[in-house]
Amino acid sequence: AYGMTGVVRAWEAGNDAVLRGAPALILTHAPAKYAGALIDSTIALTTLELAAAAAGLGACWAGFFMLAAADWPPILEALDLPAGETPTGALMLGYPKLRYRRIPGRKPARITWR
Numbered sequence: 795a796y797g798m799t800g801v802v803r804a805w806e807a808g809n810d811a812v813l814r815g816a817p818a819l820i821l822t823h824a825p826a827k828y829a830g831a832l833i834d835s836t837i838a839l840t841t842l843e844l845a846a847a848a849a850g851l852g853a854c855w856a857g858f859f860m861l862a863a864a865d866w867p868p869i870l871e872a873l874d875l876p877a878g879e880t881p882t883g884a885l886m887l888g889y890p891k892l893r894y895r896r897i898p899g900r901k902p903a904r905i906t907w908r
Contacts, residue, residue, distance in 0.1 A: 798858075798861065798862075801858055801862075811858065812856070812858045812859050812862060813856060813859060813886055814854070814886065815888075816854070816856075816886035816887060816888045817887070817888045818886070818887040818888060819856060819859070819884055819885070819886055819887070820839070820842060820884065820885045820886075820887060821873065821881055821883070821884050822834075822835035822838055822839060822881070822882045822883040822884070823835075823873075823875050823879045823880060823881050823882055824879065824880065824882050825878055825879060825880075826878055826879065826880040827878075831880070831882045832882055832883070834882075835882035835883035836883060838883075839855070839883045839884075839885045842885060843855075843885060846887055850889070851887055851888065851889060851890075852887070852888055852889065852890035853885055853886065853887050854885070854886045855883075855884070855885055855886075856884035856885060856886050859884045859886075860881060860883065860884055863881050863884075864881075
C-alpha cells in the first residue's frame with residue numbers, strides 16, 4: 795500500500811502511481827458550498843464506471859489524484875475550475891490490458907427476503 799510518501803518516491807523513480815498512465819481522467823466538480831456535491835458526483839461517476847465497462851473500457855477511481863488535488867495548489871491551478879468550484883471526484887478511463895475470461899466462482903448468497 796502506498797502512502798503519499800511512497801507515491802512521491804514512485805513518481806521520482808518514473809512510476810506513475812497516481813494516474814497509472816491512464817489516457818483519460820474524468821473529473822467532477824461542484825460549487826464548494828453545495829452540500830450534496832460528493833453524493834451527486836459519486837452517483838455520476840459510479841454510473842459512468844458501469845457504462846465504461848459495458849463499452850469495453852476500464853475505469854478506476856483516482857483517489858490519490860483527489861488527495862493530491864486537495865493538498866497541492868498547483869494541481870487546482872492546472873485544473874482551472876470556475877471560481878467557487880471544487881473537485882468532487884475523479885475516474886481514470888482507458889482500454890484494459892487484461893481481459894477476464896470468466897467470472898470467478900462464488901458461493902451462493904444466503905438471502906432471506908422479509
